[in-house]
Amino acid sequence: MWMCFLCILVLALLGSASSFAAAVSIDCSTNPTIAQGVDFQTTDDVTLTTSGTCTLTTDQDEAGADSYVSMASLTINTDVTLTHAVSGTTASHHNEIDIRLTGNLTINGTGSINVAGKGYNGGGATGYGYTNGNLTGSGVGSFVYAGGSHGGKGGYYSGTYPTAAAYDSIVNPVLPGGGGGGNNSTNLRGMNGGGVVKITATNVTIDGSINANGETFASGYYGGGAGGTININASGTLSGTGSVTANGTYNTTSNYPGGGGGRIALYYGTDSSSFSSLLAAGGNPSNANYDGAAGTIYKKASASSYGSLTIDNNSAAQAYYTTSMDSTNDDSFSTVTIKNKATLTIDSGASAFAVTTLDVQANSSLDCNLASSLTLTTITSGSSATVDFAGNVTVTTYTDSGASNILQGTLDVTTMEATGTVTVTGAMTVVTGYTSTGATTTVTGTLTMPAFFSGTPTGTLTTNGTAYISAGSVTIPNGMTWNANGTVQKASGTSLTGMTIQSGGTLSHTVASTTADTYNKIDLTINGDLTVDSGGSVNVVGKGYNGGGNTGYGYTNGNSNSSSVGSFITAGGSHGGRGGLSTSTQVAAAYDSIVNPTLPGGGGGGNNATTLRGMNGGGVVRITATNITINGTVNANGEAFASGYYGGGAGGTIYLSASSTLSGTGSVTANGTYNTTSNYGGGGGGRIALYYATDSSSFSSLLAAGGNSGSASSDGAAGTIYKKSSSFTYGNLVINNNGATGAYYTTSLLTTIPSSDQLYNSGYAFHSVTFSNAGILNIPTAVDSVTNGGANTDRKFFANGCTADDDTLSTGEIVAEKSTYGASGITTADYTCVAAGSVGVTVAETSGSTNVIEGGATDTYTLVLNTQPTADVTVTPACSDTSLGCTISTALTFTASNWDTAQTVTVTAVNDTTYEGTHSTTASQTSSSSDTNYNGISISSVTVNITDNDTAPSIAFSTTSSSGLESVTSVNLEVSLSAAGPMRQWIMLSRLEQRRGLVPITR
Missing domain, CATH: 2.60.40.2030 (CalX-beta domain)
Structure with missing residues (x-):
């Protein structure tokens, strides 16, 4: 009986031995295969020792439950490697390391968990050349040469050889990396993808490495293998200075496409790690489009509601595909970081893209195709980065350091700083301030800002819709250009209160489109003053109608309204004056109002769209203010000549209206330009109209002359300058061609008179007309059929006074029905001005x-x-x-x-x-x-x-006694006035008796 009890006790003790923790050392020097229940128990503290590789046996059936091993703790010593076997040739299952520890994982020194190339097989089956299951069983792997995919797609080879789609979860990856495309199963096969490492522990210390990269290249291999999976959950602390990688690989000699990056997910209570490398990048061969796309790195602390996502492609800059997020793997993130030339694409089909902080670093990109609105706390974009949102964006702080920021919806931002490009298709609202340091900002919709930027901005702002500047007053400083294509107001329905353009600052608009019906303009109403400082400018040079160059035809693309035909090859563009003639090509007609011009200058004739095109005309400036001071420049000249350009551009429009004073010593010009080398036709002068109550200006240049090409008949004709004081009924007209005597055409009044020019008797009327410097004003017979100034009830041209006509061409003339300089009698005094209205x-x-x-x-x-x-x-x-x-x-x-x-x-x-x-x-x-x-x-x-400043007079009375008695026959009265009045004064005196009533008093 005692013997049986002893046997039972021994058996009980032996049977329960596995329930006690034991320190187990496993020698890896012979590269053994190890398995749970054979080499260690679930409660063991396992240490892998001695240089070598231990291969852990686990098989993951993708249709069934996880296959994992358990330990108390695991330590991997220096120079020791733990791995799993390569996956099979089918996609229905794969091998993996899935270790669940109740204690800690420690990887020392050069120790490692290395499953590089242990994922899905590279292509090579039966010479077909696709990977053998680089997704779950339903997926099609990458074809011949193409890189394998996982977190990122593999590199692109050609449309004939497709690349597999990306797959697996961002926050809980479990699958191996896809194999690259091959051609046979030996030396022309694709490289295998990386394997799978899943660790659950209390504390995880990685001073060695965990490597789930694709297969390392060997001679003759084709497409690179994708990175695999690393999924670590440390309930305590994640630490170490080692490396954690799931990179795609590539052919290092023949530059076939690289594999895509894998997926890494790290969970922890505390993160004190400083890994030398934490990376899931695509393979980086040298050929364009061949780089694999970046995979994903997800990190989350247990105390945080959301984790952070990093897309890092390790400077592989030539990836054809991007890292994508769709409805199968989207999630919410506290931070998304895209860096080292990676690109993250949010598919339009994604259910959401929720992120608090977005950091798109230098040379990297975000392409968010979601149409839904997004709200973020912070957006940061680095140098040469690209940020593109399809929907509306609301963000508290937006900091750009040289990126291209494209917002196809609206942008609502509290504080913004930019040095790159910001393009907003919808409306943009800035709550607190916008700091621009060399930035190029374009807003197609409405722009609302509290002030015109913060601090001292530089760069370019282009507003195509209405711009609301809540401060009311705008200062454009040195280095800042504002292309104000739309209306500018303080608030809806309220004009600006002032504008100052400082030295080096520029107000402008962008160039007109290629159609005649669409053009940009500056059109401002300021309930205050406009000041253009010396060195400041309103500059719309070459921003008018386009020069010729369509399909080699060589005419301007709409140098007036759509009913007019532009100037032909090499001829100058027209506006206030017609362009110069070149050979016998057609020159466009003049157009637009003299007193209220609104249109750009016409483009010159060209021959193609590049070096042989015509020069653009000048743009449009229309500003109304209380006082206008121009000490800088207002310039609406045609486009400046560049090598090979053909016909010159015409001057544009300048309309300035000061309800009080027009002043300054700067320049106001709308001149035509010309080809300085080939003497093609110069552009015609533009149109300038100046309105004021008081004119104290002494401009260094006030000119709307034609381009002076220096060749006979090639100069452009003068445009028009109209100046009107509010004290006069009619304004003064100036025709000044700046000495360009080689014009073919004169400056003619339009036979169809614009309604704004019909000031008297349905025709033109001017206070005075001055012509000088070869400016020739022509009166067509349709405007005045009697050419000598005689009586004519149909006359449509009136001027109270004209400059004396001295019959000298270089001085200037007024003529009748002489549309060209070559017309007979150009120097004959054949026209006399007739006043509008009566002498008086x-x-x-x-x-x-x-x-x-x-x-x-x-x-x-x-x-x-x-x-x-x-x-x-x-x-x-x-x-x-x-x-x-x-x-x-x-x-x-x-x-x-x-x-x-x-x-x-x-x-x-x-x-x-x-x-x-x-x-x-x-x-x-x-x-x-x-x-x-x-x-x-x-x-x-x-x-x-x-x-009157004199005091009104008063009357004073005095008597010789205090009272009068009935017995007294008389009383003496003295009456005096304090001052003389304007006429004789009469005083009526009388007495009252008790019985007799009033009795006259003698004096």
Whole structure:
């Protein structure tokens, strides 16, 4: 009985031995195959020792449950490798390392878990050349030469040899890497993909390496193998300085496509690791398109709701395919980092792309095709990176360091900093501020900003829709260009309050499209002042209608509205003046309004779209403000010449309207340009219109001349300059061709008069017309059929005065029906200007009325002649009452030169000592001249309102006694006035008796 009990006790003890932890050392020097239950138990602390490789036996049936091994802990010593066997030739199953530890995993020094090339087989079966199951069983592997796929697609070889699709989970990868395409099963086969490593432990320390790369290249191998899977879960601490890699491989000699990167997922309680390499990159051969796409690296702390995703392609810059995310593997992430020339594509079919912080580093890309809106906290884009969102984006902080940022929806950003390119197709709203340092920003929709950038911006802003600048005032500093193609306002329906363009700053718009009906322009209304500092510019040079060059035909692409045909090969473009002639090619007609120009300059004739194209015309500038000061430049010239260009571009449009003062010493030009080497046709001058109440400008250049090619008939004709004071009914027209005497065409009025130019009798009307420097103004018979200035009820051209015609071509002329310089009689004085309206003098009170104060304020009114006189006209103003009324300054003289310049009359109240109270008098004017039209004519008078500064008089009484008795026959009264009145004063005295009533008093 005791013996049986002892036997039972021994057996019980032996049977329970496996339930106690034991330290087990396994010698790997003979490269053994090890298995759970044979070489170690689930409770053992296992150490792999001695240089060599131990191969762990596990088989994963993809249709069944996981096959894993368990240990208490595992230590892999220096120079020891743990691996698994290569997977089979079918996709229905694979081998893997799946170890679940209750304790720690430690990989020392040069120790490793290495499953490189142990994944799905490379191609080579029966010479067909595709990988043998580089996905789960339903997938088709990469074909001949192409790289295997996994987290990233393999490298592309050709459309005939397709690359397998990517597969597996980002957050919980479990599959091997796909094999590369091959050609047979020996030395022309594809490389195998990487194997699978799955570890669950308390603490994981990796000072050695975990390697799930694709198979290493051997001579003659074809497509590279994809990286495999590394999936680690450390409930405690993840640490170490070793390497963790699941990279694709590639053919190092023949440059066949590389394998795609694998998938790595790391979970931990605490991460104190500083791995020398943490990478799932694609294979990097040297040929274009051959690089494999990056795989994925996912890291998540147990305390965090979401993990971080890294796409890192280790500077493999020539991948044909991108790392993609679709509905099978999308997830939410705290941070997404894309770096080292990787590209992440979010497919349009993905259910979501939720990320808090997006970091697209230098030379890397994000292509998000989701149409749904995204909300992020931070977006960072590096140098030469690309960030492309298809949907709307809301972000708190957006920092760009030289990337191309493309937002096809709207962008709502609190704070933005940019140095690269930001392109927003929809609306862009900036809440706090936008700092631009050399950035190129283009907004097609509405732009809303609190101020025009933060700090001192540089770069280029292009707004194609309305721009709302909440601060109201805009300063464009040195190094900043604003292409304001759309409307600019403070807020909806509210104009800007001011704009300053500092030295080195530029306001512009982009070049017009290739169709005549579409062009860009600057069109600003400022409820305040526009100031262009010296060195600052409003510059739309060459931003008008395109030069010729379509399909070798050589005409301008719409150098007027769509009903006009542009200038032909080598001819100059037209606008205010026609372009220069080159041989016998067609030159476009002039177009646009003189007093209210709105259109760009026409492009010159070309011959092709590159070096033989015509030059573009000038763009459009239209600005209305209170005061306009131009000390810099406003330039709407045609495009500057470049080698080989053909016909010159015409000047564009400049329209400036100052409700108060126009001033400055800068330049305002809308000139045509020309070919400086081949003497092709120069562009015609543009159109300039200036409006003001007061003109104190002395511009260094005010010009709309034709391009001066230096060849007979090739110069462009002068454009038009129109200047109008608000004090005048009509403005002044200037035709100045800057000495270009070789123009073929004159500057002609349009026979179909624009409605804005129909100022009098449905025709043109000007205060004065000045022509100079070979500027020839032609009056077509359709505008005035009587060419000598005689009576003509159909006349459509009127001018109160014209520059004297001296019949000298270089000085300038006004002619009738002479559309070309070669016309007969070009130097004959054959046209006389006829005034619009009657001879007379216009009287304008400065403040709408004339009010003066005795001994105080004076007031003024102005006088100006309506038409040019033939002799001096003296106008003498006078007050009707000079003793108690007012006095006026001396007589005014108007000559044939200054007749259209308003002269000021100053009115002063007579400071008398007589009290009149508030009263008025009349200021009238008389004229004298040997010009019978102005001698003694009727001129309107002015009512002068006078405020008296004298005190109204008072009356004082006194008597010789305090009272009168009935017995007293008389009482003496003394009556006195405090001041003289304006007329005799009468005082009625009477007495009241008790019985007799009123009794007259004698005096």
